[in-house]
Amino acid sequence: xxxxxxxxxxxxxxxxxxxxxxxxxxxxxxxxxxxxxxxxxxxxxxxxxxxxxxxxxxxxxxxxxxxxxxxxxxxxxxxxxxxxxxxxxxxxxxxxxxxxxxxxxxxxxxxxxxxxxxx
Numbered sequence: 001x002x003x004x005x006x007x008x009x010x011x012x013x014x015x016x017x018x019x020x021x022x023x024x025x026x027x028x029x030x031x032x033x034x035x036x037x038x039x040x041x042x043x044x045x046x047x048x049x050x051x052x053x054x055x056x057x058x059x060x061x062x063x064x065x066x067x068x069x070x071x072x073x074x075x076x077x078x079x080x081x082x083x084x085x086x087x088x089x090x091x092x093x094x095x096x097x098x099x100x101x102x103x104x105x106x107x108x109x110x111x112x113x114x115x116x117x118x119x
Contacts, residue, residue, distance in 0.1 A: 001025060002107035003032050004115055011111035013104035020060065026067035034070055040077030040110050049076070075114055083109040 001014040014032075017024045029037055039061050042053040057074060065072050084105030088098040098105070 001028055002104065002111045003028075003034070004111060008115055008118070011108045011115060013101065013108050016101070016103045020063075022060065022064040022067055025064065029068055029070065034068075036070055037064075037068060037072045038075045038111060038114050039064070039072060040080065040106075041074040043076045043078050045078065075110060077106070077110050080106040080109040080113075 001017050002011045003014050004011050014028060017028070025037070039057060041049055041057050042051060043049045044051065061072055061074060081102065084102055085095075085098065087109070088102070088105055089095075
């Protein structure tokens with residue numbers, strides 16, 4: 001999970017939440033007084049989002065929405081793990097060192113992309 005600063009400029013890692021994790025994500029969102037929650041939608045490089053993974057994301061969001069009082073949006077997560085892996089390598093972390101934080105780094109990449117698009 002990642003969160004932005006109050007000015008919605010910079011995304012930062014929060015924690016890795018084990019699946020399914022809806023209750024914990026709702027708790028973290030409430031603690032941070034979130035005004036919006038975005039969730040990654042697995043999308044193929046060709047732009048298709050009709051995979052089993054994409055449906056799992058949609059189902060997760062449906063069960064999550066009842067736990068929060070803020071909008072929840074699905075956002076294309078293409079290449080976020082690739083971007084996160086590259087950023088961690090550029091920071092000098094090996095693949096082994098990155099395993100524990102790759103999901104957080106991917107969440108940061110997803111949120112940062114959303115923030116930059118929303119400006």
